[in-house]
Amino acid sequence: MALSDNVTSVLTVSIQTSIQSHVDSFPPTMRRVADVILERPQIVMENTISELARACDTSEASIVRFCRALGFTGYPQLKLQLAAELAKESAEFGGNGDGAYGADISPSDTLAEMVAKIAGSEILGIRETADSLDIKVLQRVIRKLERAKRVVLFGVGASNAGAQDLAQKLLRIGHVALAFHDAHDALVSAALVEQGDVAIGFSHNGRTRETMAFLSAARRNGAHTVAVTNVPDSPLAEQAESVLRTAVRETTFRSGAMASRIAQLTIIDYLFVGVARGRYDRTVQALKSTYEIVKELRDDS
Numbered sequence: 212m213a214l215s216d217n218v219t220s221v222l223t224v225s226i227q228t229s230i231q232s233h234v235d236s237f238p239p240t241m242r243r244v245a246d247v248i249l250e251r252p253q254i255v256m257e258n259t260i261s262e263l264a265r266a267c268d269t270s271e272a273s274i275v276r277f278c279r280a281l282g283f284t285g286y287p288q289l290k291l292q293l294a295a296e297l298a299k300e301s302a303e304f305g306g307n308g309d310g311a312y313g314a315d316i317s318p319s320d321t322l323a324e325m326v327a328k329i330a331g332s333e334i335l336g337i338r339e340t341a342d343s344l345d346i347k348v349l350q351r352v353i354r355k356l357e358r359a360k361r362v363v364l365f366g367v368g369a370s371n372a373g374a375q376d377l378a379q380k381l382l383r384i385g386h387v388a389l390a391f392h393d394a395h396d397a398l399v400s401a402a403l404v405e406q407g408d409v410a411i412g413f414s415h416n417g418r419t420r421e422t423m424a425f426l427s428a429a430r431r432n433g434a435h436t437v438a439v440t441n442v443p444d445s446p447l448a449e450q451a452e453s454v455l456r457t458a459v460r461e462t463t464f465r466s467g468a469m470a471s472r473i474a475q476l477t478i479i480d481y482l483f484v485g486v487a488r489g490r491y492d493r494t495v496q497a498l499k500s501t502y503e504i505v506k507e508l509r510d511d512s
Contacts, residue, residue: 224339224458240273304331336459336470353485362388365397366413373475380483394421401428408434417445426450
C-alpha cells in the first residue's frame with residue numbers, strides 16, 4: 212500500500228486530524244505509533260525517536276516510515292511541525308499545549324472545561340472541514356443537485372441526522388428529496404433510482420456497511436453518488452463519484468464524536484446554500500410560502 216499517496220493529501224488539515232482520518236489504513240506497527248500520538252501528541256516533543264519507538268513497542272525504522280507516510284522527511288520534521296501545531300491550538304483554545312482541549316472529557320473536568328473542550332473540538336472541525344474541502348467537487352455536486360429529478364439520502368446513527376437535515380432543506384425549496392431511517396427502505400430507494408438522480412451517503416468513518424450497500428446500489432442503477440465522510444480513501448468513498456470530506460478528530464469517547472455531526476451539517480449548509488443561490492428568487496418565494504403554510508398551524512392565542 213502506498214500510504215504516502217493516500218495520506219499526504221490530507222496535510223491541508225492538522226497532523227492530528229490527518230493521523231486520525233487514516234489510522235485504520237496503517238499496518239499494525241504504524242497503527243501503534245498513531246494510537247500513542249493521538250492519545251498524547253506531546254509525547255513527540257518530549258522524546259527522541261528511540262524513546263518513542265520503545266513507547267510504541269516498535270522500531271525506529273517504523274517511526275521513520277510513519278513520518279514519511281504523513282509526507283514528512285523524517286522524525287525531526289514531524290516533531291517541529293507538531294510542536295507548532297500544538298502551540299497554535301493552545302494559543303487559540305487555551306490549555307497547556309498538549310492538545311488537551313480536544314482530549315477525552317473526564318469526570319474531573321469542571322463544567323467550564325467541558326464547554327471549552329467541546330467548543331474547541333467543534334470550532335476546529337468546522338475550520339478544517341472548510342480548509343480541506345475541494346471546491347470543484349462541491350460545485351459539481353451542487354450542479355447535480357440543481358438538475359436532479361430526485362435526491363435520496365441515507366446515514367446510520369448520528370450520520371442520519373445529516374441525511375434528514377439536507378432532505379428537509381431541499382424539500383422546502385421545491386426539490387424531491389427523501390431521507391431514510393431504515394436500511395431496507397434506503398436500499399429499496401437505491402434500487403429504483405435512475406439516471407439524473409443523486410444519492411448521498413453519510414458515514415464518518417466511511418465503513419458503515421448499510422451506507423456502503425446503499426451507495427453501491429444507487430451507483431449501479433445510474434444515480435450520481437456522493438459520499439460525505441471523514442476518510443476520503445474509505446470503502447464508502449470508493450462507491451462515490453464525488454467525495455465531500457469532513458475533517459474532525461474522532462474517537463468513540465471524545466468530544467470529536469459530536470464534532471463529526473457538526474462538520475457534516477456544515478457540508479450540508481454548503482450544499483443547500485449553493486443550490487438555493489442558483490435560483491435565488493424562486494428559493495426566497497418557496498421559503499416564504501412554506502413558512503406561511505406552517506404558520507397557519509400555530510396557536511397564537
